[in-house]
Amino acid sequence: MRLYLRLLSYLKPHLWFLLGSIIFMALYAGTSGVSLTMVVPLTKIIFEGGSSPGEQGELPQAPSVSLSEKIDRLAKLDKEIFVEIIGGETKLEHLKRFCIFLLVIFAVKNLFWYGQSFLIVRVEQGVIRDLRDAVYSHYHQLPLQYFHGSRAGELISRITNDINLVRGAVANGLANVLRSSFLVVVFLVMVFWASWQLALVSLLILPPSIILISLVGRQLRVKSAITQEKMANITSTLEETITGIRVVKAFCMEKSEQSKCK
Numbered sequence: 001m002r003l004y005l006r007l008l009s010y011l012k013p014h015l016w017f018l019l020g021s022i023i024f025m026a027l028y029a030g031t032s033g034v035s036l037t038m039v040v041p042l043t044k045i046i047f048e049g050g051s052s053p054g055e056q057g058e059l060p061q062a063p064s065v066s067l068s069e070k071i072d073r074l075a076k077l078d079k080e081i082f083v084e085i086i087g088g089e090t091k092l093e094h095l096k097r098f099c100i101f102l103l104v105i106f107a108v109k110n111l112f113w114y115g116q117s118f119l120i121v122r123v124e125q126g127v128i129r130d131l132r133d134a135v136y137s138h139y140h141q142l143p144l145q146y147f148h149g150s151r152a153g154e155l156i157s158r159i160t161n162d163i164n165l166v167r168g169a170v171a172n173g174l175a176n177v178l179r180s181s182f183l184v185v186v187f188l189v190m191v192f193w194a195s196w197q198l199a200l201v202s203l204l205i206l207p208p209s210i211i212l213i214s215l216v217g218r219q220l221r222v223k224s225a226i227t228q229e230k231m232a233n234i235t236s237t238l239e240e241t242i243t244g245i246r247v248v249k250a251f252c253m254e255k256s257e258q259s260k261c262k
Contacts, residue, residue: 007166008174010127010130010131010134011123011127011174013126013130014122014123014126014127017119017120017122017123017126018119018120018123020115020119021115021116021119021120021123021175022116022178024112024113024115024116025112025116025175025178025182026182027112028109028112028113028116028179028182029179029182029183029185030186031105031108031109031112032109032183032186033186033187033189033190034105035102035105035106035109036187036190037190038101038102038105116175116179120175123175128163128164131163131166132159132163135158135159135163139155139159151236151239151240152236152239152240152243153232153233153234153235153236153237153238153239153240154232154233154235154236156235156236156239157228157231157232157235157236158232160235161228161231161232161235162228162232165224165228
């Protein structure tokens with residue numbers, strides 16, 4: 001955890017972009033929740049009212065509700081408020097308005113998604129640039145003895161492959177955590193709004209899921225470390241082969257060098 005917090009310090013120069021991305025994430029989560037709440041009103045429009053040919057698809061008239069009462073009901077997350085806000089005189093008109101409303105919601109949601117993706121990419125690229133500059137500067141401060149005991153390919157791999165992995169953990173990983181957190185909060189509110197009893201029952205699977213994810217995460221970290229070590233060996237082999245290609249050609253060692261990368 002201490003190492004991860006140390007890595008998070010590289011986000012400070014890009015804090016404004018990160019905050020902007022977080023705002024877009026919250027807005028995206030909110031519009032995602034709104035789009036999901038449209039399912040129940042849509043089924044009401046399609047399957048209720050206007051079933052008889054003589055009615056010409058007219059919707060049953062709802063009792064008149066003042067604007068202040070609608071706002072109060074919206075604050076209380078009343079399930080019928082969306083139907084009343086975009087209601088039409090006929091079933092077909094009602095459905096048209098509803099479809100337009102859905103298109104607007106999805107367009108706005110995708111706009112928020114683009115905004116948070118654009119800003120988080122700015123953060124990622126800034127972090128990877130700062131990390132590479134820091135590692136490259138640190139190489140110049142190391143004693144000569146350190147370079148005698150390390151292969152050049154491994155040092156190159158640290159500043160290329162490893163930094164890419166760290167960048168994903170610091171920036172992209174943080175973005176996924178924040179985005180998922182907002183979505184979880186929105187969806188939990190919706191679930192408890194629909195039925196708090198079923199919501200409590202569904203939460204019973206949460207502890208086993210956390211344990212399973214933790215176990216899988218440990219295995220992935222071990223596999224990732226092994227993969228990065230292999231990438232360092234491959235980079236080192238490539239560097240040695242390319243810089244010593246004259247020696248390889250002179251002694252006809254092509255097959256021997258090829259076997260090192262297999």
